[in-house]
Amino acid sequence: MKNIAVIGAGTMGNGIAHVFAQSGFKVNLIDVSKEALEQGLLTISRNLDRMIAKERITDTDKSETLGNITSHTDTRTGVENSDLVVEAATENIDLKLRIFQNLDTFCKPNTILATNTSSISITQIAAVTKRPGKVIGMHFMNPVPIMKLVEIIRGYSTTDETTRAIMDLSVKLGKTPTEVNDYPGFVANRILMPMINEAIETLHHGVAGVAEIDTVMKLGMAHPMGPLQLADFIGLDVCLSILQVMYDGFKNQKYAPSPLLVNMVTAGKLGVKSGEGFYDYSESRKAGKVAIRFTK
Known part of the structure; x- marks a missing residue:
């Protein structure tokens, strides 16, 4: 070739x-x-x-x-x-x-x-x-x-x-x-997207804030980037699309997208590409201040 x-x-x-x-x-x-x-x-x-x-x-x-x-x-x-x-x-x-x-x-x-x-x-x-x-x-x-x-x-x-x-x-x-x-999500996203979705659910239920969730995963699990920042980098619309494909393919509730993810995509908060997701990217492609905050 x-x-x-x-x-x-x-x-x-x-x-x-x-x-x-x-x-x-x-x-x-x-x-x-x-x-x-x-x-x-x-x-x-x-x-x-x-x-x-x-x-x-x-x-x-x-x-x-x-x-x-x-x-x-x-x-x-x-x-x-x-x-x-x-x-x-x-x-x-x-x-x-x-x-x-x-x-x-x-x-x-x-x-x-x-x-x-x-x-x-x-x-x-x-x-x-x-x-x-x-x-x-x-x-x-x-x-x-x-x-x-x-x-x-x-x-x-x-x-x-x-x-x-x-x-x-x-x-x-x-x-x-x-x-x-050939199964929904293949390997990479079948494992990655449920983790990202669970991080969003953890935020949605007020267990911890954006920066705190990402810090736990970076320092506790040695991930180079926290799951919420990674979702911003991938694109929240892309994350939602992949989760919907897996949910439709497996008919398993564990792949159902978080309501917070659905709302953010509906609102046009897509991450880096739109300038705002879980973090603010209005000044550069690097994550700035936290854009949303949920507490108990």
């Missing part, structure tokens, strides 16, 4: 394009929004500058990486010659199904179609294509250029050949691929 297409120029999409391009692959970065593409390329450039400042790469490496990326607003043109397409659009099942129906039509018969979904069924996505054996989950962690893990999710019909190809490719990107099966 030499030619890669990435659908979506947002946080995950531009990160995925970054790591492929830095590893020498030719990347078509695709988004319907020209502004999103410009912002995505700017983000990649800034992240490369940070790597230069830390003496991890050179100016030449940056130029070569950016030179490997071409932006497109037309999906057909962007994917028609690709060996692998990685979809990194919004975590919305209807949107993803439409994208994969189109990709199945636009792409070569031997092109592997991967999704960066964090919770949606690979089997369900593959079912709308005529190549279910070549559909697979490739769940990168955020921030993509830094985090080593890639969850490789096999759908019901994903072939061994497709799985081996994506596992090997992930190693070439300097990542550690881990194969998992």
Whole structure:
């Protein structure tokens, strides 16, 4: 595989394009929004500058990486010659199904179609294509250029050949691929999201405040970031979406989203992306003062 297409120029999409391009692959970065593409390329450039400042790469490496990326607003043109397409659009099942129906039509018969979904069924996505054996989950962690893990999710019909190809490719990107099966939330979010949800419930019931809950988990459990700050970083809307997928999939009350999480998303308090979640981010992407406080 030499030619890669990435659908979506947002946080995950531009990160995925970054790591492929830095590893020498030719990347078509695709988004319907020209502004999103410009912002995505700017983000990649800034992240490369940070790597230069830390003496991890050179100016030449940056130029070569950016030179490997071409932006497109037309999906057909962007994917028609690709060996692998990685979809990194919004975590919305209807949107993803439409994208994969189109990709199945636009792409070569031997092109592997991967999704960066964090919770949606690979089997369900593959079912709308005529190549279910070549559909697979490739769940990168955020921030993509830094985090080593890639969850490789096999759908019901994903072939061994497709799985081996994506596992090997992930190693070439300097990542550690881990194969998992297709159940709601996979492994990472099946374990992570209930913990985040319980932290929100702990706040909601007045057991402790935002900073106190995060401090307990950071100092007591050696987590680099507390669960409430992590939820802000992921996006509270994304957390809610994943929990809803797991709740619908398992029909188990333990995955039911906290009412506080639902209310915050409804109010538009989504975390870093909106400038406010459990913490205030109005002055920078780093957590400022606590934005909400609950007491007994």
